[in-house]
Structures are given as structure tokens and as C-alpha cells.
Amino acid sequence: MSALTPSSGNNTSAINTAAIDTAAIHAEQLCRYYRMGEAVIRAVDGVTLTVRAGEFVALLGSSGSGKSSVLNLVAGLDRPTSGSVTVHERDLAQLSREELAGYRLHTVGMVFQSFNLIASMTLAENVELPMRFAEVDRGKRDSLAREALARVGLQGRMNHRPSELSGGEQQRAALARALINRPQLLLADEPTGNLDSHTGTEILNMVRDFNQQLGMTVVMVTHERALAERYAQRLIFLADGKLVGDESNHPAATDAATNNASVKAGQR
Amino acid sequence: MKLPDLTELAVRNLRESFLRNSLTTIGISVGVASLVAMLSLGIGLQQLASRRLMKSGLFDTVVVTSRRDLRNFGRDEERNAPAPAESRILDEPTRQQIEHLPNVLEASPDIRFITELRYEDKPHLTMVAALPASAQSTDAFESVQGHFFSSDTAPEVVIQKAFAEELLGKTPKSGIDETNVAQLAAPLLGKELTMRYAQRETLASAPSTAAHGSAAAASSNGLADAAYSVVSREQKLKIVGVADLDPESMRGPTRARVFLPLKLAESLHVMQPTDLRELSSAASDQPVYSSVNVRVKSPSQVQTVEDSIKKMGLNTFSILDASRSIQQFFKVLDVFLGIFGSLALAVASIGIVNTLVMAILERRREIGIMKAIGASDGDIRKLFFAEAGAMGILGGVLGVALGWAIGQVINLGTNIYLKRQSFPPEHFWSVSWWLVAFAILFSFGVSLISGLYPAGRAARLDPVQALRYE
Numbered sequence: 001m002s003a004l005t006p007s008s009g010n011n012t013s014a015i016n017t018a019a020i021d022t023a024a025i026h027a028e029q030l031c032r033y034y035r036m037g038e039a040v041i042r043a044v045d046g047v048t049l050t051v052r053a054g055e056f057v058a059l060l061g062s063s064g065s066g067k068s069s070v071l072n073l074v075a076g077l078d079r080p081t082s083g084s085v086t087v088h089e090r091d092l093a094q095l096s097r098e099e100l101a102g103y104r105l106h107t108v109g110m111v112f113q114s115f116n117l118i119a120s121m122t123l124a125e126n127v128e129l130p131m132r133f134a135e136v137d138r139g140k141r142d143s144l145a146r147e148a149l150a151r152v153g154l155q156g157r158m159n160h161r162p163s164e165l166s167g168g169e170q171q172r173a174a175l176a177r178a179l180i181n182r183p184q185l186l187l188a189d190e191p192t193g194n195l196d197s198h199t200g201t202e203i204l205n206m207v208r209d210f211n212q213q214l215g216m217t218v219v220m221v222t223h224e225r226a227l228a229e230r231y232a233q234r235l236i237f238l239a240d241g242k243l244v245g246d247e248s249n250h251p252a253a254t255d256a257a258t259n260n261a262s263v264k265a266g267q268r
Numbered sequence: 269m270k271l272p273d274l275t276e277l278a279v280r281n282l283r284e285s286f287l288r289n290s291l292t293t294i295g296i297s298v299g300v301a302s303l304v305a306m307l308s309l310g311i312g313l314q315q316l317a318s319r320r321l322m323k324s325g326l327f328d329t330v331v332v333t334s335r336r337d338l339r340n341f342g343r344d345e346e347r348n349a350p351a352p353a354e355s356r357i358l359d360e361p362t363r364q365q366i367e368h369l370p371n372v373l374e375a376s377p378d379i380r381f382i383t384e385l386r387y388e389d390k391p392h393l394t395m396v397a398a399l400p401a402s403a404q405s406t407d408a409f410e411s412v413q414g415h416f417f418s419s420d421t422a423p424e425v426v427i428q429k430a431f432a433e434e435l436l437g438k439t440p441k442s443g444i445d446e447t448n449v450a451q452l453a454a455p456l457l458g459k460e461l462t463m464r465y466a467q468r469e470t471l472a473s474a475p476s477t478a479a480h481g482s483a484a485a486a487s488s489n490g491l492a493d494a495a496y497s498v499v500s501r502e503q504k505l506k507i508v509g510v511a512d513l514d515p516e517s518m519r520g521p522t523r524a525r526v527f528l529p530l531k532l533a534e535s536l537h538v539m540q541p542t543d544l545r546e547l548s549s550a551a552s553d554q555p556v557y558s559s560v561n562v563r564v565k566s567p568s569q570v571q572t573v574e575d576s577i578k579k580m581g582l583n584t585f586s587i588l589d590a591s592r593s594i595q596q597f598f599k600v601l602d603v604f605l606g607i608f609g610s611l612a613l614a615v616a617s618i619g620i621v622n623t624l625v626m627a628i629l630e631r632r633r634e635i636g637i638m639k640a641i642g643a644s645d646g647d648i649r650k651l652f653f654a655e656a657g658a659m660g661i662l663g664g665v666l667g668v669a670l671g672w673a674i675g676q677v678i679n680l681g682t683n684i685y686l687k688r689q690s691f692p693p694e695h696f697w698s699v700s701w702w703l704v705a706f707a708i709l710f711s712f713g714v715s716l717i718s719g720l721y722p723a724g725r726a727a728r729l730d731p732v733q734a735l736r737y738e
Contacts, residue, residue: 105642132273
């Protein structure tokens with residue numbers, strides 16, 4: 001995948017046919033309702049949007065706006081009540097549970113607000129875990145995990161357990177794990193929510209580097225508009241499960257300081 | 269996920285909640301131990317019984333009698349048998365014919381008579397039986413004090429413990445007789461007995477001759493050949509052995525108090541109860557036997573040998589039918605012991621279900637994470653199966669060891685008790701390799717079945733729900 005050329009289009013160009021060819025994600029009248037006793041909660045209510053390959057998109061909205069639900073649907077963790085999500089021309093609604101697991105394994109990498117590392121495993125084991133599910137050879141796994149942790153600057157912490165690390169370190173390890181099977185899509189659910197602003201910046205610099213260097217499509221859920229404006233090329237606003245805004249954004253050029261930090265972290 | 273990874277993750281998870289999983293595993297091992305203990309006991313008892321019975325010579329022996337033998341009159345099997353006229357006489361040629369049948373080791377006539385034995389000028393009336401040399405190898409004579417006959421024709425006797433007591437003027441006590449055989453044997457071995465007996469002597473010429481005068485018998489229908497005289501004789505015999513046998517035992521030849529070597533007994537031509545009856549038909553001077561004991565190479569061939577002897581027109585009897593019902597009894601016993609043993613394992617399997625369901629609740633989030641990063645339902649299911657299976661195998665191995673130890677302790681305890689009661693030690697317990705393999709596999713299988721529900725539940729866990737909880 002080629003390196004991204006900054007925002008050559010906006011939401012109008014996103015729905016023209018030429019753009020759909022390079023669409024990474026396409027949601028069509030996407031709905032997800034939950035039943036809570038008598039009441040029906042419309043977490044996602046008719047969202048239609050297209051994310052092009054290589055784009056860095058931020059999903060913005062207050063809590064309960066349905067942004068995380070959209071992310072879960074795109075991640076294949078949840079199935080829509082109606083409508084469809086197509087990722088790289090695969091309609092997720094048509095996939096079996098087994099195929100969906102394969103999709104999560106190979107096509108999607110996820111990072112979470114609470115890091116979601118497995119507490120009983122060391123960092124190396126955590127990073128290795130998706131490769132176990134992918135049945136990668138043992139010898140190969142070891143070097144890949146080592147490499148991935150080195151890329152996020154944790155080469156010295158391989159045999160530590162998550163509880164022995166700071167939040168930022170844990171999120172970096174989670175990033176390494178998300179990228180270990182070389183997915184085309186990185187989905188981040190409030191990745192900086194549990195971090196101080198400095199560490200948050202550090203993480204997002206890394207995400208941006210992966211976006212630019214590996215041409216990875218990034219969808220980030222956040223409620224911090226400032227952070228989104230700083231990194232994302234496109235801001236999508238959700239409220240009450242509906243799409244209420246979609247604007248392109250020109251993120252600030254990578255400043256020298258953060259760039260240095262990420263280059264240092266990204267040493268292979 | 270590949271098997272080594274699965275095993276590694278399962279073992280890691282088991283170590284995480286070490287106490288709970290250890291307790292569950294101990295539960296399984298107690299279940300397996302009880303199963304192993306029960307089955308070992310059943311098998312051990314069966315082996316003990318069949319070892320005893322095989323050694324007793326009961327199962328490879330066929331008793332052959334003439335169909336004319338009145339002793340068998342009215343027995344069930346006789347009713348379908350050919351009429352007595354078609355049957356044949358159990359004489360020496362017939363005995364030799366039986367001996368030449370395939371799979372027959374030996375066909376020895378059953379000679380027994382009641383007669384008077386004098387010891388230190390006191391008469392003792394008792395049953396005397398002849399023993400073939402092969403009797404030495406059966407368990408009945410393995411504990412003989414002194415020795416067995418030096419040859420098949422030696423003028424020697426082996427006497428029963430009870431008869432030895434009688435000779436020494438001791439009254440046999442009822443119940444468990446604790447008198448030492450060796451003590452009884454000491455004053456008797458090498459001593460001489462005088463046996464007075466009635467000899468059958470075939471008459472050479474006229475039936476009316478009564479050469480020695482004691483008794484004479486002749487048939488009224490003029491069959492001069494069949495006539496014989498009965499002569500009183502004496503034979504000196506040396507006591508060479510004292511045996512501790514049960515005179516009431518099932519085994520035919522041992523139902524006597526004094527034993528003679530077979531060839532010697534044959535040469536004495538002792539008057540037999542059947543002799544009078546044989547007069548009417550016996551036309552030769554060949555000895556006629558009331559019964560012949562046939563020893564067969566192995567118990568499995570008893571049936572065929574019996575069949576071919578029956579074809580010759582003779583009656584047969586073997587303990588084979590009895591042994592079949594004994595085997596059946598032990599099969600039923602094994603099943604019952606197995607069921608009781610399995611009950612403990614069933615209880616243990618509920619423990620597995622409980623432990624794994626608890627593990628699901630505890631690892632809800634972890635399962636959610638695994639699913640989010642790409643684990644399939646199958647991976648999660650296999651992981652829980654692997655944990656159940658690992659507990660099963662571990663519990664199985666521990667259980668077999670525990671069961672074996674319990675068996676050893678019981679064996680030891682029983683043998684100490686037996687020794688106090690002055691019985692020889694016995695091996696009641698038999699843990700065979702296939703029982704070990706079966707127990708471990710069974711434990712593994714039960715654990716996997718127990719894992720079915722928890723594994724299915726874990727696999728179906730909704731990752732969105734699982735990750736929502738902090």
C-alpha cells in the first residue's frame with residue numbers, strides 16, 4: 001500500500017465510485033439496537049460512511065453517542081442489527097463466526113482505553129498471543145515479537161508483566177500486539193483515555209507513524225476534539241447513534257520533537 | 269491454535285489459580301484411585317481364585333465313569349444318554365484308549381477302598397486311595413511334611429493330618445485346627461503301618477475252589493472265567509509323608525486319609541466295591557475300574573476331551589461348568605466394583621465443571637481480549653478442553669499412583685492378618701498395565717466430557733459484553 005497523500009478528498013468524494021474502489025471500510029445504513037428490558041436502545045442508527053484505504057479517521061462524540069459501537073461493528077466483534085459493513089470488499093454480516101475471528105486476527109488490529117493486556121502474561125507473551133492463534137511457527141514468533149516490542153521502544157521490558165509497567169508502556173505493548181499480524185486496519189478505542197497528555201501524544205505519534213509509514217488505515221474513537229484535530233485527516237461526529245458531521249482536517253505537520261521520539265521508538 | 273501452544277496456555281492457566289485447580293485435580297485423583305482400587309481388588313480376587321482353582325487340578329480333570337455305574341443312576345445327564353446296554357466297561361484297554369486321546373496327559377484309575385491299617389498293634393479303619401505320581405505337582409501335596417513317594421511302586425504311604433492325629437491318639441479339635449503338621453509328622457515319619465486288605469484273586473480252574481478259604485464268589489450262570497476268590501493279605505507300608513489336606517475337599521483323589529502309590533495299589537488287586545457287579549459281564553482278567561481320572565493339557569481343552577470320551581460310551585464329569593459360573597460371578601463383581609469406583613469419579617467430574625465455570629467468570633475479560641485479537645470460538649473451546657484434559661490426565665496419573673498405594677497397604681495389612689492366622693500370604697491386589705492405561709484414559713475422557721459445557725459457554729461468550737466490564 002502506498003504512502004498516504006494527505007487528504008485528497010472529503011466526504012463528498014468519498015461516495016463517488018472512483019473512491020469506493022480504494023475504500024477500506026464502507027458502512028451502509030448501519031444499525032445496532034440493544035434491547036434493555038422493554039426499551040430498545042439505538043446505539044447505532046443508520047450510519048453510512050466510507051473510509052478510504054490509508055486514511056486516519058477520528059470518530060468523535062460524547063459518551064453514548066455510539067462511536068464505540070460503530071468501532072465494534074467495524075472490528076467484527078459485534079454484528080449489525082441491520083445494514084452492512086464492508087471492509088476490503090468483504091461484507092462482515094455475511095461472514096461466519098469462524099471467518100469473523102479470522103478477519104479480526106489478520107485484517108484488524110485493536111487498541112483499547114484500558115490496554116487489555118493479559119495480566120498473567122509477560123509483554124513478549126502478550127505480543128506473541130495473536131501469532132499463536134494464527135499458528136505462526138514458534139521460532140519465527142519469538143523474533144517477530146522481539147522486533148515488534150523493539151519498534152515501540154520496549155525491548156528492555158520483554159519479560160515484564162503488564163502490572164510492572166506504566167500506562168504508556170502498556171499501551172505501547174498493546175500497539176505492538178495490535179500490529180503483530182500486519183493488519184490493514186488499526187482500530188483504537190480511546191487509546192489515550194487512561195494516559196496523561198504527554199504519554200497520549202507519544203502514543204498517537206506512534207499511531208500516526210504507522211499510518212504514514214505502513215499505509216495503515218486508522219480509525220480512532222475519542223472524545224477529545226483537540227487530539228483528533230492534531231492527528232486525524234478526517235473527523236466524523238456522532239450523536240445518538242447518528243452521523244452528524246464529517247469534515248476533513250489538515251493535521252499539523254509532524255513536529256521535530258515528536259518525530260524524533262517516534263523515530264527513536266521505531267528503530268528496527 | 270496448535271497443540272503445543274494449547275497445552276502451554278492451559279498449563280499456564282492452571283498454574284494461575286493453583287489452589288483451586290490443585291483441589292480439583294486431587295478430587296479427580298481420589299475418584300480415579302477409588303476406581304483403580306475397586307477394579308484391582310476385583311481382578312486380584314479373581315486371579316487369586318482362579319490361581320487356587322487351577323492349581324487344585326480341578327479344572328483340567330475329567331472324571332470318567334462307566335454308564336453302568338449305579339452311583340450315577342438318576343442323574344440328569346443320564347436321562348438322555350444311551351441305554352446301559354450300549355455303554356462300555358471301564359477296563360484297562362479303555363483306560364489306555366482314553367490316555368491316547370489328543371490333549372490327554374494322563375488317565376489314572378481311581379482306586380480307593382476302606383480297609384484296616386495297624387499301627388503299633390492298634391487297628392484303624394480308614395479310606396485308602398491311590399495317587400498317580402503326577403499328584404505331587406498339585407497344590408494339595410505341596411505342603412506335605414516329609415516327602416512324596418520315592419517311586420510309583422514303593423511300599424510307602426502319605427497320610428492325612430487327621431489320620432496322623434488318630435494314630436498318635438490325639439482327638440482332632442473342631443474349628444480352626446492349629447496343630448502344627450510338622451509336630452505331628454515328626455514321630456510318625458519312617459514308621460511302619462501294616463495294611464490288611466482283601467485281595468481279589470482270579471481263579472485258574474474250577475469256580476468252586478476256595479484255596480485260601482476266606483471267601484469265594486462265582487456267577488450262577490456258569491461264566492467260569494469271571495469267578496475269583498478273595499484272599500486276606502497284609503502289606504507293610506512306610507510312612508513317608510504327612511499332608512495337611514481337607515478331606516472334605518471337592519477333589520476326588522484327596523477324599524481319603526491314606527494314600528498309596530498308584531502302581532503299588534494296582535499290583536495289590538484290592539477288592540473293589542464294583543468287582544461284584546462286574547462279575548455279570550466282565551469276561552477278561554483285565555482290571556475294571558469304577559472311575560478314571562483324566563488329566564487334560566489345559567482347561568480350555570476339557571470340553572473336547574469330554575466330548576470324545578462321551579462318544580466312547582462313557583460318562584464324564586468335569587468342574588468346567590462350575591468354573592464358568594465362577595468367571596461369570598467375577599465379571600458381575602467387576603462391573604459392580606467398577607460402578608462404585610466410578611461414582612467417586614463422577615463426583616470429581618462435577619468438580620471439574622465447577623472449577624471451569626468459575627474460571628470462565630474469572631477470566632471473562634481475558635476471553636474477551638483473546639477474541640478481540642482474533643481467537644476463534646474453536647480456540648477458546650479448545651483451550652478450556654485442554655485445561656479440563658490436563659486436569660484429567662494429571663488426576664489420572666496421581667489417582668493411579670494413589671490407588672496403587674492403597675492397594676499395597678491393603679495387601680500388606682491383609683497379609684499381616686493372614687500371617688497371624690497362620691495362613692500363607694496371598695496377593696489380593698492386581699494393578700495391571702491395561703488398568704493403569706484405562707484409568708488414565710477414562711479420567712481424561714470424563715474430564716473432557718466435564719469440560720464440554722464450560723468450554724461451550726466460554727466459546728460463546730460475547731466479546732463486546734466481556735470487554736465492557738472493568
